[in-house]
Amino acid sequence: MIEKKRRYDLDWLRVIAILAVYFHHIGMPFNGDKFHIMNSESSKILDDIMVFFEQFRLPLLFLISGTGTMFAFSKRTWFQFLKERSIRLLIPLFFGVLFIVPPQTYYENIGSYLSYFKVYENMSLKVNHLWFIENLFIISVLVIPLILFLKSPKSNKILTVLEHGAYKKYGVFLWVIPLICITIALKKLYPSDSKSITNLSSTAFYGYFFISGMLFTSAKNIWVYLKEYRKFNSIIFLISTLLFYGYYFLPNKYIAPYLSSSIQWDIWYLVCALVSWTSIISILGYGQIWFNKPSIVLNILNEAIYPFYILHQTIIVVLGYYIIQLNVNISLKILVLIFTTFPLIIIIYRFLIYPFTIPRILFGMKKKKLKLPK
Template sequence: MVNKKRRYDLDWFRVIAILAVYVHHICMPFNGDKFHIMNLDSSKLLDDIMVFFEQFRLPLLFLISGTGTMLAFSKRTWFQFLKERSTRLIIPLVFGIFFIIPPQTYYEYIDKYTNYIEVYKSGLFPTNHLWFIENLFVLSVVLIPLILLIKSSKSIKFINALDVISSKTYGILLWVIPLLIGTILLKKIYPDESKNITNLSSTFYYGYFFISGILFATSKNIWKYLKLHRKLNLIAFIVSSILFYTYYFLPNEYVSPYVSKSVRWSIWYVVCALVSWTLITTLLGYGQIWFHKKSELLKKCNEAIYPFYILHQTIIIVVGYYIIQLQMSISSKIVLLVFTTFPLIIIIYRLLIYPFKITRILFGMKKRDKFNK
């Protein structure tokens, strides 16, 4: 039942999404939100732009990861799959927590430490941006029974029913309804914005996209319908975006006397989920036209993007700490941060990670002779 054909569109979207995460973290010190390092001045305009784009970067990654998980599972037993996930996720996560994240902690609390060793003495070892890897591993393991069920003949009627729903003009848009309901209900119990796996509102939200990726990988027809209805999904995305920013900029005093705070937050979750789902389904439709071909550039990017993700935030924080001290405009600092951190990440990757077996393992890469097999 699983479509095992390599999806170059998803490979491209994985690269693009992680580069979008990189750009997001480049801008974080300057948008006035809480980050590990903060510029003295901030830009409200930058924050207004970033709040929109943060609605779909990670959901897209989770959906792609769900699809990739199903494809990986189709080639392995559940035990082989668990071993492969542990090698490619747990090893980089543990290595990252003890060697990649500590510089972030040091520069975040630099006024409290007299030297770098005190970071280790403090016992403070957060996952920071590596929460994505942690959540991905937990979801992959916890959902093994679901994957086994979907792979079995018992799920044929369910998959066929999804195909029938998705074939309708608005069918794929209907997939957002369980996401809306589940998010609103769980946010009442788990209102925290934390990405911790124990925060079930966040885990459900990203998990829904992950499971959707699994289901997309199981059915060939859904990809056909994503492509067929791409224009309608685009219109839905434009409408959702208008609703998103209309509500975002709506003065609080216009609605607070008539609508409770709980309802206002529920409306916010709705517009956020609508933007996420409609854009991702639109991209998955148009991606089959734009990015359907294999290329050497994609092969190189696809291999490098995982180490790039693991490294990027640490490099941004270390270099950014010194850049935010400069007497420059916010835009100049952002440009300088890009032109210093991006080449540095690539140099570290090419010289210290790519050539060596041990570093490839630590950063979750496949063996060089097995890549793309």
């Protein structure tokens, strides 16, 4: 049975995860990876830090989305759920692809002002960072049969087995084994890092966290065990982190003579999955201690965070294009980028989106509640 009590810890973790995505994209022009705009110099240290946080910021977001999906479905029929998902996800996706993302394409291939409209003329429309919304909608639709099963008495035996396994200290940690197997197997068939829904290695990886969130919510005692064993899980996370960076920094000349390239990648996927899963179960445990309390600030952030996500990358790319051309060091450029983009996103949200019905719908927000006269 799904517990309908508000989970403030999950609300906080959703806000934190999206802010982590924002800071990740702040660093992208400077870490040497391919991004829409790139600084002339890159920071290896920044890249070394970012590759670690990449392992769990999006998995956390997908897992929380899985829990939110179960909570949303608990109050709706499957048709009402599908309607709600379409309004909250498809409308912002289509609006974003048509109006929010094109400036990124323009600044990535900047030319004359008229070249902005060639984005539409050539139909070179992309989802870019909105891939998360696209994937979330498709996964939400695909798992409807599973949701119906989990809501039915037929799932009781399976949920009981999961809860019994989670009762053991290492129980939830062992969920990493299927994740490792799925990741390694599908990476051989779909080696791309693309976030497209058709790239099954990526979709299955994030889908595993999404479905895990659904199962955690359906077998609610698992939350109790995540909280109870949070110290144990955090120790495993620290060990996984050491394994991750130990392998990451290990010179290739020491392993190339003994391990094929394929096996080297398999080990990399293994340590990445370990960090991803152990970090998530640790965060979920400590989140119940640190964040599970109501807050006026949380109410404000919870409403603003979705429009913030939709807007953030475009604002970063547009302002970042000019900031990376400044004749200052990378650290200062990053600070300038933060202190210009963050306030601008908030201003756009507060004065152009928040007060008005149509922009609220376009950015996935609920209609503003009318205050009844006293």
